[in-house]
Amino acid sequence: xxxxxxxxxxxxxxxxxxxxxxxxxxxARELNGILHFMEQLSEVxxxxxxxxxxxxPMRLKRREDVVTTGGMADRILSNAPDAREGFFAVPxxxx
Amino acid sequence: xxxxxxxxIADARDALRKGDTTAVELTEACLTAIEGxxxxxxxxxxTPEMARAMARAADARIQAGDATALTGIPLxxxxxxxxxxxxxxxxxxxxxxxxxxxxxxxxxxxxxAGAVMLxxxxxxxxxxxxxxxxxxxxxxxxxxxxxxxxxTPGGSSGGSAAAVAADLCLAATATDTGGSIRQPAAFxxxxxxxxxxxxxxxxxxxxxxxxxxxxxxxxxTVRDAAIMLGAMASVDPQDSTSADxxxxxxxxxxxxxxxxxxxxxxxxxxxxxxPPEIDAxxxxxxxxxxxxxAVIVDIxxxxxxxxxxxxxxxxxxxxxxxxxxxxxVRYGHRAKLGQGDGITEMYEKTRAExxxxxxQRRIMIGTYVLSAGFYDAYYNRARKVRxxxxxxxxxxFADGIDAILAPTTxxxxxxxxxxxGGDPVQMYLNDVFTVTLNLAGLPGIAVPVGLDRQxxxxxxxxxxxxxxxxxxxxxxxxxxxxxxxVAKPDxxx
Numbered sequence: 001x002x003x004x005x006x007x008x009x010x011x012x013x014x015x016x017x018x019x020x021x022x023x024x025x026x027x028a029r030e031l032n033g034i035l036h037f038m039e040q041l042s043e044v045x046x047x048x049x050x051x052x053x054x055x056x057p058m059r060l061k062r063r064e065d066v067v068t069t070g071g072m073a074d075r076i077l078s079n080a081p082d083a084r085e086g087f088f089a090v091p092x093x094x095x
Numbered sequence: 096x097x098x099x100x101x102x103x104i105a106d107a108r109d110a111l112r113k114g115d116t117t118a119v120e121l122t123e124a125c126l127t128a129i130e131g132x133x134x135x136x137x138x139x140x141x142t143p144e145m146a147r148a149m150a151r152a153a154d155a156r157i158q159a160g161d162a163t164a165l166t167g168i169p170l171x172x173x174x175x176x177x178x179x180x181x182x183x184x185x186x187x188x189x190x191x192x193x194x195x196x197x198x199x200x201x202x203x204x205x206x207x208a209g210a211v212m213l214x215x216x217x218x219x220x221x222x223x224x225x226x227x228x229x230x231x232x233x234x235x236x237x238x239x240x241x242x243x244x245x246x247t248p249g250g251s252s253g254g255s256a257a258a259v260a261a262d263l264c265l266a267a268t269a270t271d272t273g274g275s276i277r278q279p280a281a282f283x284x285x286x287x288x289x290x291x292x293x294x295x296x297x298x299x300x301x302x303x304x305x306x307x308x309x310x311x312x313x314x315x316t317v318r319d320a321a322i323m324l325g326a327m328a329s330v331d332p333q334d335s336t337s338a339d340x341x342x343x344x345x346x347x348x349x350x351x352x353x354x355x356x357x358x359x360x361x362x363x364x365x366x367x368x369x370p371p372e373i374d375a376x377x378x379x380x381x382x383x384x385x386x387x388x389a390v391i392v393d394i395x396x397x398x399x400x401x402x403x404x405x406x407x408x409x410x411x412x413x414x415x416x417x418x419x420x421x422x423x424v425r426y427g428h429r430a431k432l433g434q435g436d437g438i439t440e441m442y443e444k445t446r447a448e449x450x451x452x453x454x455q456r457r458i459m460i461g462t463y464v465l466s467a468g469f470y471d472a473y474y475n476r477a478r479k480v481r482x483x484x485x486x487x488x489x490x491x492f493a494d495g496i497d498a499i500l501a502p503t504t505x506x507x508x509x510x511x512x513x514x515x516g517g518d519p520v521q522m523y524l525n526d527v528f529t530v531t532l533n534l535a536g537l538p539g540i541a542v543p544v545g546l547d548r549q550x551x552x553x554x555x556x557x558x559x560x561x562x563x564x565x566x567x568x569x570x571x572x573x574x575x576x577x578x579x580x581v582a583k584p585d586x587x588x
Contacts, residue, residue, distance in 0.1 A: 051478035055536025
């Protein structure tokens with residue numbers, strides 16, 4: 001498998017990272033180099049092997065589905081680049 | 096007492112208890128050392144006022160007879176750990192100005208034990224790198240050098256390793272996702288312990304690859320690693336992968352007796368092109384353990400070769416998901432928007448400006464391997480290979496192996512900038528001996544064992560059984576004693 005410039009553009013968009021058109025050929029080349037390195041994995045016989053989800057054979061912890069914390073909107077907003085009237089502010093989303 | 100900053104934790108603890116020194120004196124010695132070490136670029140956010148206040152509180156606690164092993168011990172903290180009110184930005188522009196409103200569990204545990212916070216330490220951006228060169232602060236520099244060339248302290252925990260090796264602090268916190276504790280330890284001649292996955296809480300540690308990330312200490316000795324791990328580790332309800340396993344007193348498990356223990360030498364780690372010096376060191380390490388009464392056994396971990404490509408699928412996949420949160424809305428950097436830019440442009444410009452090239456690369460690789468049509472070919476296959484890599488270890492331990500001995504790195508520290516040249520895969524090869532452990536979730540420790548021909552430190556690592564850090568540290572203690580590594584970098588900074 002190899003990545004074309006168009007695919008590189010698509011990946012950058014899916015990742016929400018702006019990439020100049022001029023930078024796409026180099027990006028495609030780099031991604032191809034890395035993917036080529038990963039191709040080694042196709043040599044391994046993985047028949048009947050379950051994909052690993054976690055390293056410890058333990059069940060994720062459960063807890064009561066109750067509110068444990070809250071009432072700290074000011075602290076949550078304290079690092080926001082733009083917060084107004086108790087909300088995160090973003091460019092207009094809906095016309 | 097001179098050079099208080101060069102003490103080990105164990106020696107400082109004893110001196111504090113005897114009243115030979117105070118936490119304030121110890122802290123001032125470290126702060127002075129830090130001020131004089133700007134050339135190492137290890138400390139990137141200094142917190143001297145906080146340190147002095149914590150040291151005074153520690154002295155009061157020691158006076159009151161309420162001290163733990165870490166009370167009054169000055170530490171550095173990798174930038175990846177959130178410390179309340181202190182800049183915590185994972186060495187990334189995208190978290191510029193971020194001051195957490197909360198404390199990571201690890202640092203909370205350390206402060207509760209009475210440790211003193213000296214400041215935040217340099218690292219690779221989001222812990223992605225093997226040379227500390229992807230940091231938004233510029234690279235940390237290795238205190239070791241052989242000529243005029245500045246050398247890398249390794250990565251990603253390069254600042255932590257440089258700070259400990261240069262005696263700027265008594266020990267430091269670090270994290271290891273693919274070798275980021277052990278490789279810098281090897282490059283700077285110190286001890287680095289990566290605990291079992293789930294031993295140390297990940298809560299409040301900025302995430303890179305959640306199924307691989309694990310915090311641990313960088314210290315001057317194995318004993319100090321035991322003391323630090325005991326304080327960092329806990330059972331934490333705020334981390335759903337924190338294991339419900341009680342934390343033992345690791346220091347009390349250091350008996351120095353490994354008679355009859357079976358040490359595996361994995362043949363697959365003898366890779367093509369391995370420098371003869373590394374191979375010789377490995378033999379020497381095996382001899383040391385044999386001389387201490389251990390039985391050396393050749394073993395096979397057949398899927399070792401595939402660990403690196405599996406890692407570079409799984410880690411970027413997880414990173415692409417974890418780093419989706421940096422969107423310019425809740426914290427950190429937001430790009431200046433042009434006329435008519437909407438929310439998508441805000442995301443795309445913010446992330447292009449905020450993330451450095453290696454982080455962007457890994458996010459995009461991760462996005463690609465998780466995208467429709469490629470998920471099975473890359474991501475699922477890598478997870479199956481990961482299961483096989485873990486099975487290799489499980490079988491070795493089931494065969495009665497107690498620990499595994501391997502080189503830590505394929506070379507000694509290399510020059511900063513030496514890997515520039517555009518092929519990211521060349522840099523990834525640094526992790527060839529370390530990533531297997533993260534994929535299997537096992538504990539491992541890097542111990543300095545000797546110097547190479549040029550006079551740079553070389554290390555070996557030991558792998559242990561899950562949650563048997565006590566036994567692992569005991570093996571490491573034997574190796575440390577036998578190697579008798581006492582070399583320190585000559586001060587040039």
